Amino acid sequence: MSQLKEAFDLGKFGVTAEMAPPKGYDFSHQLADAELLKGKVHGINVTDMQSASLKATSLGLCIKLKQMGCEPIIQMTGRDRSRMAIMGEMLSAYSFGIDTMLALTGDHPTVGDCQNSKPVYDLDSVGILHMLSTMELTGRDCGGNPLAENTVDKETGEITDKSATPKFYKGACVTPVYEPMFLQINKLRQKVEAGAEYIQTQGIFDLEYFKRFLDEVDKAGIKTHIMAGIIPLKAAGMAKYMNENVPGIAVPQHMIDRLAAAAAEGKEKGIKGLPMQMGIEMAAEMIAEIKAQNLCDGVHIMAIGAEKNVPTILDKAGITI
Amino acid sequence: MIITQKKPIDEVMAMVGDAKRIGIVGCSSCATACATGGQKEVAELAAYLESQGKTVVVTAVAEYCCMNLGVRGTLKPFQDKQLDCVIGMSCGDGVQVVANNINVPVYPSNNTMFLGEAKKLGLFEEACHLCGNCVLGTTGGICPISRCAKSLVNGPCGGAKNGKCEVNPENDCAWILIYNRLKDTNQLEKLSVRREDKGYADVSYPRTINIRGKK
Numbered sequence: 001m002s003q004l005k006e007a008f009d010l011g012k013f014g015v016t017a018e019m020a021p022p023k024g025y026d027f028s029h030q031l032a033d034a035e036l037l038k039g040k041v042h043g044i045n046v047t048d049m050q051s052a053s054l055k056a057t058s059l060g061l062c063i064k065l066k067q068m069g070c071e072p073i074i075q076m077t078g079r080d081r082s083r084m085a086i087m088g089e090m091l092s093a094y095s096f097g098i099d100t101m102l103a104l105t106g107d108h109p110t111v112g113d114c115q116n117s118k119p120v121y122d123l124d125s126v127g128i129l130h131m132l133s134t135m136e137l138t139g140r141d142c143g144g145n146p147l148a149e150n151t152v153d154k155e156t157g158e159i160t161d162k163s164a165t166p167k168f169y170k171g172a173c174v175t176p177v178y179e180p181m182f183l184q185i186n187k188l189r190q191k192v193e194a195g196a197e198y199i200q201t202q203g204i205f206d207l208e209y210f211k212r213f214l215d216e217v218d219k220a221g222i223k224t225h226i227m228a229g230i231i232p233l234k235a236a237g238m239a240k241y242m243n244e245n246v247p248g249i250a251v252p253q254h255m256i257d258r259l260a261a262a263a264a265e266g267k268e269k270g271i272k273g274l275p276m277q278m279g280i281e282m283a284a285e286m287i288a289e290i291k292a293q294n295l296c297d298g299v300h301i302m303a304i305g306a307e308k309n310v311p312t313i314l315d316k317a318g319i320t321i
Numbered sequence: 322m323i324i325t326q327k328k329p330i331d332e333v334m335a336m337v338g339d340a341k342r343i344g345i346v347g348c349s350s351c352a353t354a355c356a357t358g359g360q361k362e363v364a365e366l367a368a369y370l371e372s373q374g375k376t377v378v379v380t381a382v383a384e385y386c387c388m389n390l391g392v393r394g395t396l397k398p399f400q401d402k403q404l405d406c407v408i409g410m411s412c413g414d415g416v417q418v419v420a421n422n423i424n425v426p427v428y429p430s431n432n433t434m435f436l437g438e439a440k441k442l443g444l445f446e447e448a449c450h451l452c453g454n455c456v457l458g459t460t461g462g463i464c465p466i467s468r469c470a471k472s473l474v475n476g477p478c479g480g481a482k483n484g485k486c487e488v489n490p491e492n493d494c495a496w497i498l499i500y501n502r503l504k505d506t507n508q509l510e511k512l513s514v515r516r517e518d519k520g521y522a523d524v525s526y527p528r529t530i531n532i533r534g535k536k
Binding site: 079105106107108110111123124126127130174179180182183184186187190193202247248 | 471472474475482488496512518521
Protein backbone atom coordinates (compact mmCIF):
# COMPACT_ATOMS: atom_id res chain seq x y z
CA MET A 1 0.00 0.00 0.00
CA SER A 2 1.15 3.54 -0.78
CA GLN A 3 3.18 4.84 2.16
CA LEU A 4 1.94 8.36 1.55
CA LYS A 5 -1.68 7.23 1.68
CA GLU A 6 -0.95 5.25 4.81
CA ALA A 7 0.60 8.34 6.44
CA PHE A 8 -2.39 10.52 5.61
CA ASP A 9 -4.85 7.81 6.68
CA LEU A 10 -3.10 7.78 10.07
CA GLY A 11 -3.30 11.58 10.29
CA LYS A 12 0.46 11.99 9.96
CA PHE A 13 2.31 14.97 8.47
CA GLY A 14 3.22 13.78 4.96
CA VAL A 15 6.76 14.26 3.72
CA THR A 16 7.96 13.67 0.17
CA ALA A 17 11.10 14.63 -1.71
CA GLU A 18 11.75 14.97 -5.40
CA MET A 19 14.48 13.54 -7.58
CA ALA A 20 15.26 13.64 -11.31
CA PRO A 21 16.58 10.66 -13.29
CA PRO A 22 20.01 11.22 -14.84
CA LYS A 23 21.02 12.39 -18.25
CA GLY A 24 22.46 9.22 -19.70
CA TYR A 25 22.02 5.92 -17.86
CA ASP A 26 24.27 6.12 -14.82
CA PHE A 27 21.86 6.16 -11.85
CA SER A 28 24.53 5.85 -9.15
CA HIS A 29 24.29 9.47 -7.94
CA GLN A 30 20.50 9.23 -7.57
CA LEU A 31 20.70 5.90 -5.77
CA ALA A 32 23.31 7.22 -3.33
CA ASP A 33 21.08 10.20 -2.49
CA ALA A 34 18.06 7.91 -2.17
CA GLU A 35 19.95 5.84 0.39
CA LEU A 36 20.12 8.96 2.59
CA LEU A 37 16.34 9.50 2.27
CA LYS A 38 15.40 5.99 3.47
CA GLY A 39 13.10 6.25 6.48
CA LYS A 40 13.00 10.05 6.26
CA VAL A 41 10.21 10.55 3.70
CA HIS A 42 6.93 8.87 2.72
CA GLY A 43 7.87 8.88 -0.92
CA ILE A 44 10.32 10.10 -3.53
CA ASN A 45 8.76 11.78 -6.56
CA VAL A 46 10.65 10.86 -9.70
CA THR A 47 10.23 13.57 -12.30
CA ASP A 48 9.15 12.91 -15.89
CA MET A 49 11.60 14.99 -17.91
CA GLN A 50 10.92 18.10 -15.86
CA SER A 51 11.32 21.36 -17.76
CA ALA A 52 11.15 19.18 -20.88
CA SER A 53 14.81 18.32 -20.30
CA LEU A 54 15.63 14.93 -21.80
CA LYS A 55 16.49 12.35 -19.11
CA ALA A 56 16.03 8.66 -18.43
CA THR A 57 12.36 7.93 -17.78
CA SER A 58 10.60 8.21 -14.45
CA LEU A 59 9.69 4.52 -14.51
CA GLY A 60 13.35 3.50 -14.78
CA LEU A 61 14.45 5.30 -11.63
CA CYS A 62 11.23 4.34 -9.83
CA ILE A 63 12.02 0.66 -10.41
CA LYS A 64 15.56 1.10 -9.14
CA LEU A 65 14.31 2.94 -6.04
CA LYS A 66 11.73 0.24 -5.37
CA GLN A 67 14.39 -2.47 -5.71
CA MET A 68 16.55 -0.75 -3.07
CA GLY A 69 13.67 -0.48 -0.62
CA CYS A 70 12.63 3.14 -1.20
CA GLU A 71 9.09 4.30 -1.93
CA PRO A 72 8.90 5.89 -5.38
CA ILE A 73 6.15 8.18 -6.64
CA ILE A 74 5.95 8.00 -10.40
CA GLN A 75 5.32 11.33 -12.14
CA MET A 76 3.45 10.99 -15.40
CA THR A 77 2.97 13.81 -17.90
CA GLY A 78 0.94 13.96 -21.08
CA ARG A 79 3.67 15.74 -23.02
CA ASP A 80 5.35 12.73 -24.64
CA ARG A 81 2.76 9.98 -24.40
CA SER A 82 -0.63 9.20 -25.83
CA ARG A 83 -3.24 7.72 -23.50
CA MET A 84 -2.19 4.23 -24.64
CA ALA A 85 1.43 4.88 -23.71
CA ILE A 86 0.49 6.38 -20.34
CA MET A 87 -1.73 3.45 -19.44
CA GLY A 88 0.89 0.93 -20.56
CA GLU A 89 3.54 2.72 -18.50
CA MET A 90 1.29 2.73 -15.43
CA LEU A 91 0.50 -0.98 -15.77
CA SER A 92 4.23 -1.69 -15.96
CA ALA A 93 4.81 0.49 -12.90
CA TYR A 94 2.20 -1.38 -10.92
CA SER A 95 3.77 -4.71 -11.76
CA PHE A 96 6.91 -3.46 -9.96
CA GLY A 97 4.85 -2.49 -6.91
CA ILE A 98 4.80 1.22 -7.73
CA ASP A 99 1.35 2.35 -6.59
CA THR A 100 1.69 6.09 -5.95
CA MET A 101 1.59 8.51 -8.86
CA LEU A 102 1.42 12.20 -9.67
CA ALA A 103 -0.28 13.40 -12.87
CA LEU A 104 1.01 16.48 -14.66
CA THR A 105 0.34 18.12 -18.00
CA GLY A 106 4.08 18.55 -18.59
CA ASP A 107 6.29 21.42 -19.70
CA HIS A 108 6.22 22.08 -23.43
CA PRO A 109 9.15 20.73 -25.53
CA THR A 110 9.97 24.23 -26.75
CA VAL A 111 11.09 25.25 -23.22
CA GLY A 112 13.36 22.19 -22.97
CA ASP A 113 16.51 20.78 -24.54
CA CYS A 114 15.02 18.67 -27.33
CA GLN A 115 12.86 21.25 -29.01
CA ASN A 116 12.09 19.27 -32.15
CA SER A 117 10.20 16.64 -30.18
CA LYS A 118 6.49 16.42 -31.02
CA PRO A 119 4.28 17.54 -28.14
CA VAL A 120 1.55 14.94 -27.60
CA TYR A 121 -0.88 16.21 -24.95
CA ASP A 122 -3.49 13.58 -25.83
CA LEU A 123 -4.59 13.98 -22.18
CA ASP A 124 -3.91 16.79 -19.72
CA SER A 125 -3.43 16.21 -15.98
CA VAL A 126 -7.19 16.04 -15.41
CA GLY A 127 -7.54 13.60 -18.30
CA ILE A 128 -4.78 11.31 -16.99
CA LEU A 129 -6.37 11.20 -13.52
CA HIS A 130 -9.81 10.55 -14.97
CA MET A 131 -8.51 7.76 -17.20
CA LEU A 132 -6.85 5.97 -14.25
CA SER A 133 -9.88 6.45 -12.01
CA THR A 134 -12.14 5.01 -14.69
CA MET A 135 -9.82 2.03 -15.07
CA GLU A 136 -9.88 1.41 -11.32
CA LEU A 137 -13.66 1.68 -11.23
CA THR A 138 -14.43 -0.49 -14.24
CA GLY A 139 -11.53 -2.94 -14.43
CA ARG A 140 -11.09 -1.91 -18.06
CA ASP A 141 -8.33 -0.02 -19.85
CA CYS A 142 -8.71 3.23 -21.79
CA GLY A 143 -9.94 1.29 -24.82
CA GLY A 144 -12.66 -0.35 -22.73
CA ASN A 145 -10.91 -3.74 -22.79
CA PRO A 146 -10.90 -5.92 -19.65
CA LEU A 147 -7.52 -5.96 -17.90
CA ALA A 148 -7.84 -9.74 -17.55
CA GLU A 149 -10.13 -11.83 -19.78
CA ASN A 150 -10.99 -14.41 -17.13
CA THR A 151 -12.58 -11.75 -14.90
CA VAL A 152 -15.44 -10.97 -17.30
CA ASP A 153 -18.88 -12.41 -16.55
CA LYS A 154 -19.90 -13.99 -19.87
CA GLU A 155 -23.59 -13.25 -19.29
CA THR A 156 -23.45 -9.60 -18.23
CA GLY A 157 -20.07 -8.48 -19.53
CA GLU A 158 -19.32 -7.07 -16.06
CA ILE A 159 -15.88 -7.38 -14.49
CA THR A 160 -16.47 -9.76 -11.61
CA ASP A 161 -13.04 -9.77 -10.07
CA LYS A 162 -10.99 -6.57 -9.81
CA SER A 163 -7.88 -8.29 -8.47
CA ALA A 164 -6.23 -7.74 -11.85
CA THR A 165 -7.00 -4.01 -11.70
CA PRO A 166 -4.32 -1.68 -10.31
CA LYS A 167 -5.27 0.87 -7.66
CA PHE A 168 -3.06 3.92 -7.54
CA TYR A 169 -2.81 6.60 -4.90
CA LYS A 170 -3.08 9.53 -7.26
CA GLY A 171 -1.88 13.08 -6.88
CA ALA A 172 -1.61 16.30 -8.81
CA CYS A 173 0.04 19.67 -8.47
CA VAL A 174 -1.15 23.27 -8.21
CA THR A 175 0.42 26.70 -8.61
CA PRO A 176 -0.76 28.89 -5.69
CA VAL A 177 0.89 32.08 -7.00
CA TYR A 178 -1.29 32.66 -10.05
CA GLU A 179 -3.60 35.32 -11.39
CA PRO A 180 -6.51 34.90 -11.83
CA MET A 181 -6.58 32.53 -8.86
CA PHE A 182 -10.05 31.34 -9.95
CA LEU A 183 -8.50 29.37 -12.82
CA GLN A 184 -6.06 27.41 -10.62
CA ILE A 185 -8.72 26.72 -7.96
CA ASN A 186 -11.16 25.62 -10.65
CA LYS A 187 -8.63 23.25 -12.19
CA LEU A 188 -7.61 21.98 -8.75
CA ARG A 189 -11.24 21.08 -8.11
CA GLN A 190 -11.37 19.23 -11.43
CA LYS A 191 -8.20 17.31 -10.53
CA VAL A 192 -9.67 16.25 -7.19
CA GLU A 193 -12.98 15.28 -8.83
CA ALA A 194 -11.00 13.25 -11.38
CA GLY A 195 -9.32 11.26 -8.60
CA ALA A 196 -6.39 13.24 -7.13
CA GLU A 197 -6.21 12.44 -3.41
CA TYR A 198 -3.19 14.55 -2.59
CA ILE A 199 -1.80 17.78 -4.04
CA GLN A 200 1.78 19.01 -4.13
CA THR A 201 2.16 22.74 -4.67
CA GLN A 202 4.71 24.74 -6.62
CA GLY A 203 7.45 26.12 -4.33
CA ILE A 204 6.07 28.26 -1.48
CA PHE A 205 8.10 31.18 -0.13
CA ASP A 206 5.48 33.47 1.37
CA LEU A 207 3.32 31.86 4.04
CA GLU A 208 0.80 34.72 4.17
CA TYR A 209 0.15 34.30 0.45
CA PHE A 210 -0.04 30.53 0.92
CA LYS A 211 -2.66 30.98 3.64
CA ARG A 212 -4.79 33.07 1.31
CA PHE A 213 -4.53 30.31 -1.29
CA LEU A 214 -5.56 27.69 1.29
CA ASP A 215 -8.54 29.87 2.24
CA GLU A 216 -9.62 29.89 -1.41
CA VAL A 217 -9.32 26.08 -1.53
CA ASP A 218 -11.51 25.86 1.59
CA LYS A 219 -14.03 28.34 0.21
CA ALA A 220 -14.32 26.24 -2.96
CA GLY A 221 -15.13 23.23 -0.76
CA ILE A 222 -12.18 21.22 -2.09
CA LYS A 223 -11.23 18.37 0.24
CA THR A 224 -7.79 16.92 -0.38
CA HIS A 225 -4.38 16.54 1.27
CA ILE A 226 -2.27 19.55 0.39
CA MET A 227 1.51 19.34 0.61
CA ALA A 228 3.39 22.64 0.51
CA GLY A 229 6.17 22.69 -2.06
CA ILE A 230 9.53 23.59 -0.52
CA ILE A 231 12.48 24.62 -2.70
CA PRO A 232 15.68 25.08 -0.68
CA LEU A 233 17.41 28.09 -2.25
CA LYS A 234 21.12 27.86 -2.98
CA ALA A 235 22.03 31.47 -3.71
CA ALA A 236 20.54 34.94 -4.15
CA GLY A 237 21.15 34.65 -7.88
CA MET A 238 19.11 31.44 -8.05
CA ALA A 239 16.22 33.16 -6.27
CA LYS A 240 16.32 36.13 -8.61
CA TYR A 241 16.55 33.88 -11.64
CA MET A 242 13.53 31.86 -10.51
CA ASN A 243 11.53 35.02 -9.80
CA GLU A 244 12.15 36.20 -13.33
CA ASN A 245 11.88 32.93 -15.20
CA VAL A 246 9.89 30.29 -13.35
CA PRO A 247 6.12 30.74 -13.47
CA GLY A 248 4.46 30.64 -10.05
CA ILE A 249 7.63 31.40 -8.09
CA ALA A 250 7.83 34.54 -5.96
CA VAL A 251 10.77 34.64 -3.53
CA PRO A 252 10.37 37.65 -1.18
CA GLN A 253 13.17 40.21 -1.05
CA HIS A 254 13.99 39.48 2.62
CA MET A 255 14.95 35.90 1.67
CA ILE A 256 17.13 37.11 -1.19
CA ASP A 257 18.77 39.56 1.26
CA ARG A 258 19.56 36.76 3.72
CA LEU A 259 21.17 34.69 0.97
CA ALA A 260 23.18 37.71 -0.22
CA ALA A 261 24.30 38.45 3.36
CA ALA A 262 25.42 34.83 3.76
CA ALA A 263 27.42 35.10 0.54
CA ALA A 264 29.06 38.32 1.77
CA GLU A 265 29.92 36.74 5.12
CA GLY A 266 31.42 33.69 3.38
CA LYS A 267 33.56 35.90 1.18
CA GLU A 268 34.79 37.91 4.16
CA LYS A 269 35.65 34.85 6.25
CA GLY A 270 36.80 32.71 3.33
CA ILE A 271 34.17 30.03 3.99
CA LYS A 272 32.41 28.33 1.08
CA GLY A 273 28.79 27.17 1.02
CA LEU A 274 27.24 29.67 3.44
CA PRO A 275 24.39 30.66 1.06
CA MET A 276 23.50 26.98 0.59
CA GLN A 277 23.45 26.58 4.39
CA MET A 278 21.24 29.65 4.68
CA GLY A 279 18.89 28.10 2.11
CA ILE A 280 18.74 24.95 4.22
CA GLU A 281 17.96 27.04 7.33
CA MET A 282 15.21 28.98 5.56
CA ALA A 283 13.62 25.80 4.15
CA ALA A 284 13.69 24.23 7.62
CA GLU A 285 12.15 27.36 9.17
CA MET A 286 9.38 27.31 6.56
CA ILE A 287 8.60 23.63 7.15
CA ALA A 288 8.63 24.03 10.95
CA GLU A 289 6.30 27.02 10.66
CA ILE A 290 3.90 25.18 8.34
CA LYS A 291 3.76 22.29 10.81
CA ALA A 292 3.50 24.49 13.91
CA GLN A 293 0.63 26.48 12.42
CA ASN A 294 -0.94 23.28 11.06
CA LEU A 295 -1.42 25.02 7.72
CA CYS A 296 -1.62 21.93 5.55
CA ASP A 297 -1.11 18.16 5.60
CA GLY A 298 2.53 17.91 4.62
CA VAL A 299 5.48 19.17 2.63
CA HIS A 300 7.08 18.22 -0.65
CA ILE A 301 10.78 19.11 -0.88
CA MET A 302 12.21 19.89 -4.31
CA ALA A 303 15.95 20.16 -3.71
CA ILE A 304 16.82 20.36 -7.45
CA GLY A 305 19.92 18.17 -7.40
CA ALA A 306 20.81 18.73 -3.71
CA GLU A 307 18.71 15.82 -2.41
CA LYS A 308 21.49 14.93 0.03
CA ASN A 309 20.49 18.05 2.01
CA VAL A 310 16.92 16.86 2.57
CA PRO A 311 17.64 14.86 5.77
CA THR A 312 19.41 17.90 7.26
CA ILE A 313 16.46 20.15 6.40
CA LEU A 314 14.03 17.72 8.01
CA ASP A 315 16.25 17.37 11.12
CA LYS A 316 16.46 21.13 11.54
CA ALA A 317 12.68 21.42 11.06
CA GLY A 318 12.17 18.72 13.70
CA ILE A 319 10.28 16.46 11.30
CA THR A 320 10.32 12.70 11.59
CA ILE A 321 7.97 10.33 9.86
CA MET B 322 -8.78 31.27 -44.21
CA ILE B 323 -5.79 29.05 -44.99
CA ILE B 324 -2.66 31.04 -44.20
CA THR B 325 0.31 30.45 -46.50
CA GLN B 326 3.87 31.75 -46.63
CA LYS B 327 6.20 31.93 -49.60
CA LYS B 328 8.94 29.33 -49.72
CA PRO B 329 12.46 30.70 -50.20
CA ILE B 330 12.91 31.17 -53.95
CA ASP B 331 16.02 28.95 -53.96
CA GLU B 332 13.87 26.07 -52.73
CA VAL B 333 11.39 26.66 -55.54
CA MET B 334 14.21 26.85 -58.12
CA ALA B 335 15.72 23.60 -56.80
CA MET B 336 12.38 21.87 -57.45
CA VAL B 337 12.11 23.39 -60.91
CA GLY B 338 15.63 22.23 -61.73
CA ASP B 339 16.24 21.89 -65.48
CA ALA B 340 12.62 22.43 -66.47
CA LYS B 341 12.37 25.02 -69.25
CA ARG B 342 8.67 25.45 -70.09
CA ILE B 343 6.71 26.41 -67.01
CA GLY B 344 3.09 27.16 -66.13
CA ILE B 345 1.97 29.01 -63.00
CA VAL B 346 -1.39 28.72 -61.22
CA GLY B 347 -2.36 31.25 -58.55
CA CYS B 348 -5.49 31.38 -56.38
CA SER B 349 -7.80 34.35 -56.01
CA SER B 350 -8.94 33.25 -52.58
CA CYS B 351 -6.80 32.77 -49.42
CA ALA B 352 -3.44 32.95 -51.23
CA THR B 353 -4.36 36.34 -52.69
CA ALA B 354 -5.18 37.64 -49.19
CA CYS B 355 -1.87 36.26 -47.92
CA ALA B 356 0.02 37.85 -50.84
CA THR B 357 1.39 34.45 -51.80
CA GLY B 358 -0.58 33.60 -54.93
CA GLY B 359 -2.63 36.50 -56.33
CA GLN B 360 -2.25 38.16 -59.75
CA LYS B 361 0.65 40.27 -58.45
CA GLU B 362 2.63 37.36 -57.03
CA VAL B 363 2.03 35.24 -60.14
CA ALA B 364 3.40 38.06 -62.30
CA GLU B 365 6.39 38.51 -59.97
CA LEU B 366 7.28 34.83 -60.06
CA ALA B 367 6.85 34.74 -63.85
CA ALA B 368 9.25 37.70 -64.21
CA TYR B 369 11.78 36.05 -61.92
CA LEU B 370 11.64 32.74 -63.79
CA GLU B 371 12.11 34.57 -67.12
CA SER B 372 15.10 36.39 -65.62
CA GLN B 373 16.57 32.98 -64.81
CA GLY B 374 16.29 31.82 -68.43
CA LYS B 375 13.01 29.93 -68.08
CA THR B 376 10.02 30.29 -70.37
CA VAL B 377 6.76 30.96 -68.63
CA VAL B 378 4.34 29.60 -71.18
CA VAL B 379 1.04 30.11 -69.43
CA THR B 380 -0.31 31.58 -66.19
CA ALA B 381 -3.75 31.64 -64.59
CA VAL B 382 -5.37 32.49 -61.28
CA ALA B 383 -8.11 30.06 -60.30
CA GLU B 384 -11.07 31.39 -58.36
CA TYR B 385 -10.56 28.68 -55.75
CA CYS B 386 -7.66 26.25 -56.19
CA CYS B 387 -9.45 23.95 -53.74
CA MET B 388 -12.45 23.42 -56.08
CA ASN B 389 -11.82 20.54 -58.45
CA LEU B 390 -14.28 21.53 -61.18
CA GLY B 391 -13.13 25.14 -61.36
CA VAL B 392 -9.47 24.14 -61.45
CA ARG B 393 -10.14 21.70 -64.27
CA GLY B 394 -11.46 24.65 -66.32
CA THR B 395 -8.60 26.92 -65.28
CA LEU B 396 -6.08 24.32 -66.44
CA LYS B 397 -7.59 23.79 -69.93
CA PRO B 398 -5.14 26.26 -71.56
CA PHE B 399 -2.26 24.43 -69.79
CA GLN B 400 -2.97 21.00 -71.22
CA ASP B 401 -1.49 21.25 -74.72
CA LYS B 402 1.51 23.46 -74.00
CA GLN B 403 4.20 20.76 -73.58
CA LEU B 404 5.00 22.10 -70.12
CA ASP B 405 7.91 20.70 -68.16
CA CYS B 406 6.28 21.64 -64.84
CA VAL B 407 3.59 23.74 -63.19
CA ILE B 408 4.10 25.85 -60.07
CA GLY B 409 1.09 26.05 -57.75
CA MET B 410 0.88 29.31 -55.80
CA SER B 411 -1.83 28.35 -53.32
CA CYS B 412 -2.22 26.29 -50.17
CA GLY B 413 -1.20 22.65 -50.06
CA ASP B 414 -4.69 21.56 -50.98
CA GLY B 415 -4.75 23.79 -54.04
CA VAL B 416 -1.44 22.37 -55.24
CA GLN B 417 -2.84 18.85 -54.92
CA VAL B 418 -5.97 19.71 -56.88
CA VAL B 419 -3.79 21.17 -59.63
CA ALA B 420 -1.56 18.07 -59.60
CA ASN B 421 -4.63 15.84 -59.89
CA ASN B 422 -5.68 17.65 -63.05
CA ILE B 423 -2.52 17.88 -65.12
CA ASN B 424 -0.03 15.21 -66.06
CA VAL B 425 3.25 17.05 -65.46
CA PRO B 426 5.22 17.64 -62.24
CA VAL B 427 3.54 20.26 -60.01
CA TYR B 428 5.58 22.14 -57.40
CA PRO B 429 4.39 24.30 -54.49
CA SER B 430 5.73 27.84 -54.14
CA ASN B 431 4.24 28.20 -50.64
CA ASN B 432 4.32 26.59 -47.25
CA THR B 433 0.86 26.08 -45.78
CA MET B 434 0.96 27.36 -42.24
CA PHE B 435 -2.41 27.31 -40.47
CA LEU B 436 -6.13 28.02 -40.46
CA GLY B 437 -6.63 31.45 -39.04
CA GLU B 438 -7.71 34.99 -39.48
CA ALA B 439 -6.34 38.26 -40.82
CA LYS B 440 -6.09 40.24 -37.59
CA LYS B 441 -5.28 43.26 -39.70
CA LEU B 442 -3.88 43.62 -43.19
CA GLY B 443 -0.75 41.44 -43.31
CA LEU B 444 -1.09 40.09 -39.76
CA PHE B 445 -2.42 36.55 -39.50
CA GLU B 446 -3.22 34.52 -36.37
CA GLU B 447 -3.90 30.82 -36.01
CA ALA B 448 -7.37 30.17 -34.62
CA CYS B 449 -8.64 26.67 -35.45
CA HIS B 450 -7.11 23.18 -35.53
CA LEU B 451 -9.98 21.51 -37.39
CA CYS B 452 -10.39 19.19 -34.39
CA GLY B 453 -13.75 17.96 -35.59
CA ASN B 454 -15.67 18.62 -32.38
CA CYS B 455 -16.03 22.32 -31.71
CA VAL B 456 -15.88 23.45 -28.06
CA LEU B 457 -16.23 27.19 -28.71
CA GLY B 458 -19.71 27.25 -27.16
CA THR B 459 -18.24 26.65 -23.72
CA THR B 460 -15.04 28.65 -24.08
CA GLY B 461 -16.32 32.12 -24.85
CA GLY B 462 -15.67 31.78 -28.57
CA ILE B 463 -11.90 31.38 -28.02
CA CYS B 464 -10.40 28.10 -29.17
CA PRO B 465 -8.25 26.35 -26.53
CA ILE B 466 -7.21 23.65 -29.00
CA SER B 467 -5.41 26.09 -31.29
CA ARG B 468 -4.73 29.07 -29.01
CA CYS B 469 -3.23 27.06 -26.10
CA ALA B 470 0.21 25.66 -26.97
CA LYS B 471 -0.73 22.42 -25.18
CA SER B 472 -4.32 22.31 -26.50
CA LEU B 473 -5.54 22.00 -22.91
CA VAL B 474 -9.28 21.52 -22.54
CA ASN B 475 -9.76 21.75 -18.77
CA GLY B 476 -8.12 25.05 -17.92
CA PRO B 477 -4.59 26.43 -17.95
CA CYS B 478 -1.32 24.83 -16.95
CA GLY B 479 0.68 26.65 -14.29
CA GLY B 480 3.05 28.07 -16.87
CA ALA B 481 1.59 31.50 -17.61
CA LYS B 482 3.63 34.48 -16.49
CA ASN B 483 1.97 37.90 -16.48
CA GLY B 484 -0.84 36.43 -18.56
CA LYS B 485 1.57 35.28 -21.27
CA CYS B 486 2.28 31.74 -22.46
CA GLU B 487 5.45 29.94 -21.30
CA VAL B 488 5.95 28.57 -24.79
CA ASN B 489 5.96 31.96 -26.49
CA PRO B 490 5.83 35.03 -24.21
CA GLU B 491 4.43 37.05 -27.10
CA ASN B 492 1.23 35.01 -26.95
CA ASP B 493 -1.54 35.56 -24.42
CA CYS B 494 -2.48 32.54 -22.31
CA ALA B 495 -5.59 31.24 -24.08
CA TRP B 496 -7.18 30.18 -20.79
CA ILE B 497 -6.80 33.63 -19.28
CA LEU B 498 -8.44 35.08 -22.41
CA ILE B 499 -11.22 32.50 -22.08
CA TYR B 500 -11.66 33.32 -18.39
CA ASN B 501 -11.90 37.05 -19.08
CA ARG B 502 -14.39 36.58 -21.93
CA LEU B 503 -16.61 34.23 -19.90
CA LYS B 504 -16.45 36.58 -16.91
CA ASP B 505 -17.40 39.58 -19.04
CA THR B 506 -20.35 37.71 -20.53
CA ASN B 507 -21.56 36.12 -17.26
CA GLN B 508 -20.75 32.57 -18.33
CA LEU B 509 -18.08 31.59 -15.78
CA GLU B 510 -20.12 28.59 -14.66
CA LYS B 511 -19.19 26.98 -17.98
CA LEU B 512 -15.69 26.46 -16.61
CA SER B 513 -16.86 24.38 -13.69
CA VAL B 514 -17.86 21.38 -15.79
CA ARG B 515 -15.14 18.95 -16.86
CA ARG B 516 -15.16 18.58 -20.64
CA GLU B 517 -15.85 15.01 -21.65
CA ASP B 518 -12.81 13.64 -23.42
CA LYS B 519 -13.71 13.60 -27.09
CA GLY B 520 -10.91 11.26 -28.06
CA TYR B 521 -9.36 11.04 -31.49
CA ALA B 522 -11.20 8.14 -33.10
CA ASP B 523 -13.39 10.51 -35.12
CA VAL B 524 -10.54 12.58 -36.47
CA SER B 525 -8.42 9.87 -38.09
CA TYR B 526 -7.27 11.40 -41.33
CA PRO B 527 -7.74 11.68 -44.24
CA ARG B 528 -11.37 12.58 -43.57
CA THR B 529 -14.16 12.72 -46.15
CA ILE B 530 -17.56 14.37 -45.79
CA ASN B 531 -20.29 13.57 -48.31
CA ILE B 532 -23.49 15.65 -48.32
CA ARG B 533 -24.46 14.56 -51.84
CA GLY B 534 -26.50 11.58 -50.75
CA LYS B 535 -24.63 9.49 -53.35
CA LYS B 536 -21.00 8.72 -54.15
